[in-house]
Amino acid sequence: MTDADAYRKAWEPDNTIPYPRAEWLAHYTAPAATFPAIDFLPIDMSVVYTAYLEDAQFDLYSRIDLDMGRDGKLRLAVVGAVPEDKDDMLFCLDLDSGQVLLLGVGDGTLELVNSTFKALAEFLYEFALFIDADTGGAGRAQRAKALRAKLNAIDAGALADRESWWSVALMQLGAKG
Incomplete structure (x- = not known):
């Protein structure tokens, strides 16, 4: 298991931002094992990921509840975006399952990114x-x-x-x- 110092070194100490791990674990049903052991994320990762959402349509960690019809609501939290399209392509944590999904805001598409937030x-x-x-x-x-x-x-x-x-x-x- 990689420790917090290794993550900070790989992402660079000034390129990390805390996420509300303890709060999310206390308030949502996603299993604890689906969360990373660390309580921070990188801010910017080249062309694959950004948590820098200033001036974007959605704020980092904001909630998005999608009506899934008979299946109820899909409760999501924004955990990042695709750098080239941060208004429309959001990385979202499913607060019930712990999966990370890519939400296409404009067309309402959902795609599995990772099976867990930890992954x-x-x-x-x-x-x-x-x-x-x-x-x-x-x-x-x-x-x-x-x-x-x-x-x-x-x-x-x-x-x-x-x-x-x-x-x-x-x-x-x-x-x-």
Whole structure:
């Protein structure tokens, strides 16, 4: 298990922001095991993730309740966004299941990003380590393939669909699925 200092080092100490872990654990039904052991997230992770939502349509950690018809309400909390489209593509924690979903605000789409909030943090950690060590060019595809294998061991569901958020991000690095 990776400790808080390793996460801070990978994400850089000035590039982290606390999230209300204790409050969410006390008030929502997502199992404690689905949360990262840490109580902070990175602010900015290259092209894959940002928690910097200033001037965006939704605030970080704001609640979004979606009416799912007969299935009731889907209770979500915004935990980040796609940097290129932070008004429309939101990473949301399902406050009941602990899954992280990508919400397309404009068209109402939902896509699994990670099976747990903990897995999202681990993916962002491993991605940061990859980026820090990456020199580009020769060998990147092989390193990206190794990253895919590591991420698959953490959360195979996040990579099961070739069109999923993480599958596409890894393909852009040169890792074929």
